[in-house]
Amino acid sequence: MAHHQILIVGGGAAGLTVAAQLRRARPQLEIAILEPSADHWYQPGWTLVGGGVFTLEETRRDEGSLIPAGVHWIREAAAGFDPAAATVTTSSGAVLHYDVLVVATGIKLCWDRIEGLRETLGRNGVTSNYSREHVGYTWETIQAFRGGNAIFTFPQTPIKCAGAPQKIMYLADDVFKRSPAVAQATNVIYATATPGIFGIPAFAEPLRGVVARRGIDARYQHTLKAVRGDAKEAVFTVREGESEREEVIPFAMLHVTPPMAAPDVVAQSPLAVEGPGGWVDVDKGTTQHVRFANVFSLGDVSSLPNSKTAAAVRGQAPVLVANLLAHLDGQPLAARYDGYACCPLITGYGRVIMAEFNYEGTPVPSFPLDPTQERWLMWVVKKDLLPWLYWNRMLRGADHERRFMPGVAAPLTQS
Ligand code: FAD
Numbered sequence: 001m002a003h004h005q006i007l008i009v010g011g012g013a014a015g016l017t018v019a020a021q022l023r024r025a026r027p028q029l030e031i032a033i034l035e036p037s038a039d040h041w042y043q044p045g046w047t048l049v050g051g052g053v054f055t056l057e058e059t060r061r062d063e064g065s066l067i068p069a070g071v072h073w074i075r076e077a078a079a080g081f082d083p084a085a086a087t088v089t090t091s092s093g094a095v096l097h098y099d100v101l102v103v104a105t106g107i108k109l110c111w112d113r114i115e116g117l118r119e120t121l122g123r124n125g126v127t128s129n130y131s132r133e134h135v136g137y138t139w140e141t142i143q144a145f146r147g148g149n150a151i152f153t154f155p156q157t158p159i160k161c162a163g164a165p166q167k168i169m170y171l172a173d174d175v176f177k178r179s180p181a182v183a184q185a186t187n188v189i190y191a192t193a194t195p196g197i198f199g200i201p202a203f204a205e206p207l208r209g210v211v212a213r214r215g216i217d218a219r220y221q222h223t224l225k226a227v228r229g230d231a232k233e234a235v236f237t238v239r240e241g242e243s244e245r246e247e248v249i250p251f252a253m254l255h256v257t258p259p260m261a262a263p264d265v266v267a268q269s270p271l272a273v274e275g276p277g278g279w280v281d282v283d284k285g286t287t288q289h290v291r292f293a294n295v296f297s298l299g300d301v302s303s304l305p306n307s308k309t310a311a312a313v314r315g316q317a318p319v320l321v322a323n324l325l326a327h328l329d330g331q332p333l334a335a336r337y338d339g340y341a342c343c344p345l346i347t348g349y350g351r352v353i354m355a356e357f358n359y360e361g362t363p364v365p366s367f368p369l370d371p372t373q374e375r376w377l378m379w380v381v382k383k384d385l386l387p388w389l390y391w392n393r394m395l396r397g398a399d400h401e402r403r404f405m406p407g408v409a410a411p412l413t414q415s
Contacts, residue, residue, distance in 0.1 A: 003097040004032040006324070007088060009078045010104035011035030011063060013043075013310045013395070014299030017317040018102055020068045020397025025321055032072040034090065040066050041132060042390055044310055047164055047346060048383065050129040050138035050255075051171035066395050078105065081269040083292040100294045100324055103280045105266055107160050107300035107308065110259040117256060120229025125253040129168050130160075141253050142172045147185025148252030150176070151234055153224045154192035155259040158277065160300050160308040162199065163355070165257040166190060166207070167346040172253070173214050174348045188214070189249065191222040191236060199307070202363050203345065203355040206372050210347045222247070224256065262301050271295065279303035284359070285336040287320040293327065296320050306359060307341035314394055315340030340364065344382040352378035 006022060008015045011033045019031055045059040067073045074096075080089035081103075088096045109130055111118050120126045125145075127138040152169040159165075169190055177183045190197075190211065197211060197218060198204040211218050219238075225246075226235040234254055236247045261267060267278020271289065280297035281290050284304055289295035298316040300308045306315075315337055322335035339359025344352050351374040356364050365371040392398075 001087070001095050001097050003099075004072070005030040005099045006032070006102065007096055007098035007100070008033045008102040008104060009088060010106055010299070010301070011037075011067065011073070012040070012104060012106050012299065013390075014106075014313045014317065015102065015104035016040070016066050016068075016395045017313055017397065018104065018298065018320060019071050020395060021317055021321045022324070022397075023068045023070060024397045025325060027070070030072075031068075031070075032074055032096070033067060034074045034076060034078055034088065034096070035063060036075060036077040036091065038063055038075075042387060044161065044344075044390070045387060046129045046132070046135045047167045047171070049135045050127075050142075050168050051346075051349070052139040052142070052175075053349075053383065056132070056136055061391070068397065078265055080265065081271050083270055083289070083295055086294060098294070100296070100327065101292075102320070102324070103266065103271060103295065103297040103301060104299045105263050105301045107260045108263045110157075110261055113259045114224055114256065115226035115235075116229060117227045117258070120227055121256070124229040124232055125251065126227060126229055126256065127254070128256045128258065129164060130257055138168065138255060142175050145172070145176060145182065145186070145253055147182055149187050149189055149250060150253040150255075151189045151191055151249060151251045152255045152257075153222075153234075154190075154194060154257050156193035156223050157259040157261060158308060159257060159260045161343060162307055163343040163345045165192070165255070166197070168255055169216070170210065170214070170346060170348050170351075172255075173216065188216045190216055190218045191224065191234070191249070192218070192220055193223040195220050198345075198355075200355065200357050200361045200363075202357070202361070202372055203343075203353060206353055206374070207345065207347075210374070227254065227256070260300075266301055271297075273303050277303070284339070285319075286323050286333045287316060287337060288323060288327070288333060296324055304337065304339075306337075306339040307343060307357075309341050309343060310390065310394075311342035311356075312340060314342075344378060344386065346379070346382065347374050350376050350379050352382050354378040354381065 040063045042059040048054040076090040122134045154165040197207045221239040222236045262278035272278040273281040282297045319335040319337040323333040342356040
């Protein structure tokens with residue numbers, strides 16, 4: 001049976017960042033990443049692919065070019081976890097033993113929980129920026145749109161990047177308004193399972209202003225349950241107090257954000273929380289598993305109750321790395337994650353509200369500017385600076401500063 005000192009499952013934003021930071025902090029550690037994909041995708045760029053600003057290829061790199069030097073890449077998926085035995089079984093049936101496990105498999109998109117969706121996704125004006133295969137179709141659909149209902153949905157589960165379902169709506173609305181005839185014939189509908197526009201009050205208020213200014217028809221407590229592609233009808237369950245009713249809305253364009261959960265291999269393992277989601281059950285401060293001390297988790301698959309974003313990984317990784325090293329050294333785990341997350345809320349071409357906040361929902365801006373304002377500068381940060389930081393700093397393990405500006409860094413514990 002192969003043994004690894006540190007085994008990281010998932011070489012996405014979180015797994016690569018942790019591997020790179022661990023290598024920098026303690027180069028002698030033996031580290032393996034279990035990751036089946038040959039490609040790595042900068043998913044935060046997909047809103048701009050759907051909005052015609054980036055090409056999909058601009059968001060791709062070879063996974064091999066991002067695996068830190070000296071880290072062993074096992075090109076397989078995890079097929080089973082046995083944390084009591086400290087082993088992971090791979091898709092080929094190999095059993096890997098570890099001293100410390102880091103679970104970073106990301107999130108599962110549950111397309112099948114919406115009846116009829118799979119059959120029509122990519123046709124009939126039904127699209128999703130959450131699907132790599134269909135994000136290009138979003139831009140095609142927006143450009144071809146000539147009027148009718150354009151519906152943008154948000155599901156009833158936690159999702160990655162809670163702002164993304166509305167960001168693409170504002171970009172689409174800008175394009176529709178370029179033609180007075182199209183604008184006249186169009187009704188943009190935001191149909192969300194949530195009771196409000198955004199979970200953080202400080203940023204919900206300006207977003208309500210954006211919705212009002214644009215004349216968007218926001219419908220709350222609306223959960224998409226079925227899509228009738230050929231008839232171009234979306235079927236919603238609408239919650240009204242204690243009761244529910246069904247509402248059928250015809251559409252010319254439908255952008256779907258599917259429900260999400262932990263991948264089955266995690267959700268069906270002893271690592272999972274009890275109850276919905278199946279996330280890896282970790283302490284919200286230390287990122288250590290609550291039952292298995294040699295297991296840590298971060299990113300979308302973890303139970304950390306923050307907004308699931310790549311930006312949050314910037315806040316989590318230095319904490320996880322410091323605590324993992326403390327665990328190896330038999331020291332108390334001193335580092336604490338404060339829930340930092342950032343969602344660059346694109347409110348149109350050239351406009352972004354840079355929403356940075358913590359577990360308490362308190363704004364924690366990296367820039368000395370009112371963070372609740374729409375700004376062209378933050379559009380530049382979103383479009384140019386953040387991708388650069390991701391490829392050149394974060395994934396290289398250099399981005400110990402969890403926010404954008406050096407000097408406000410959460411220090412990385414060196415050994
Ligand atoms: P991922 O980056 O998804 O990586 C998971 C990795 O695990 C993948 O490489 C996968 O192949 C691998 N894996 C899966 N199953 C297994 C297995 N069984 N065994 C081994 N490996 C496995 N974030 C922001 O910060 N800002 C934004 O503006 C933003 N916008 C977004 C817009 C869209 C449309 C989308 C889709 C996402 C957006 N995000 C944004 C969210 C961000 O991309 C994720 O939060 C981030 O990628 C999470 O990192 P992760 O490593 O947990 O998951």
